[in-house]
Amino acid sequence: MFALLFAACSQPKDTQLAESKTQTAQKPAPPRAMSPEDTAKYMELGDDLVSTSKQVISTALVDAMEKGGVKYAATFCNAAAYPLLDSLSKAHHATIRRVSDKPRNPKDAMDDEEQKVFALFKAKAQQPDAEAMPIVTQTNDSTISFYKPIKISMPTCLKCHGEVGKDVKTDDYAVLKALYPNDNAVGYKQGDLRGMFSVRFIATRAQTH
Numbered sequence: 001m002f003a004l005l006f007a008a009c010s011q012p013k014d015t016q017l018a019e020s021k022t023q024t025a026q027k028p029a030p031p032r033a034m035s036p037e038d039t040a041k042y043m044e045l046g047d048d049l050v051s052t053s054k055q056v057i058s059t060a061l062v063d064a065m066e067k068g069g070v071k072y073a074a075t076f077c078n079a080a081a082y083p084l085l086d087s088l089s090k091a092h093h094a095t096i097r098r099v100s101d102k103p104r105n106p107k108d109a110m111d112d113e114e115q116k117v118f119a120l121f122k123a124k125a126q127q128p129d130a131e132a133m134p135i136v137t138q139t140n141d142s143t144i145s146f147y148k149p150i151k152i153s154m155p156t157c158l159k160c161h162g163e164v165g166k167d168v169k170t171d172d173y174a175v176l177k178a179l180y181p182n183d184n185a186v187g188y189k190q191g192d193l194r195g196m197f198s199v200r201f202i203a204t205r206a207q208t209h
């Protein structure tokens with residue numbers, strides 16, 4: 001199973017590697033296939049880190065909503081989402097991001113590899129009763145990535161990501177729009193694929209833990 005998942009996205013990665021290496025005069029390192037052990041290891045590390053991140057973010061969000069409603073929580077999210085993920089990233093020697101094809105924060109737009117992986121998750125989301133599994137792939141010789149879908153998992157999400165004027169109150173949306181003039185992250189329904197976690201690790205391949 002893990003080997004299959006890796007195979008599914010090894011193609012685009014190799015192309016990307018080749019492209020990025022032409023920029024430097026250094027000797028290009030040939031892409032190496034990940035062992036099933038490495039894949040399993042990063043699958044577990046990624047899953048743990050995403051669970052922790054989800055918990056930290058949703059606890060902060062629920063607290064903020066209880067404290068001051070949607071407008072306050074929107075402003076709070078704007079200030080806190082990145083610092084929360086950044087401190088988790090530092091603590092775990094990884095880069096943890098939430099990315100989307102319809103981002104609210106322009107910093108959450110996807111790079112080429114993320115777009116390719118997200119297309120796989122999107123295709124899966126269109127099949128009834130199919131649950132997309134996380135994906136681990138070797139992004140380049142020094143980076144291993146873990147990707148996991150993010151769905152609109154509860155009605156609360158719709159207060160800021162649903163239909164404007166219906167789920168998202170018009171005056172709440174005015175606050176969001178002031179913070180994010182190019183906001184794309186509305187119009188979702190319960191269960192929709194909203195984006196994905198993108199976790200990047202510095203590869204420690206030869207190591208055994």
Ligand code: HEC
Pocket residue numbers: 058061070071073074075077078081082098099100102103104105106108150151152153154156157158159160161185194195196
């Ligand atoms: C109080 C309003 C609010 C609620 C409720 C809310 N979000 Fe968000 N969401 C935001 C804001 C604001 C951002 C941008 C954060 C930033 O600037 O880093 C955001 C960003 C995101 C992102 C990152 C990608 C992007 O668009 O920038 C994802 C993924 C996301 N939200 C998913 C969810 C999910 C899933 C839920 C329900 C569990 C949820 N949100 C509930 C306001 C909200």
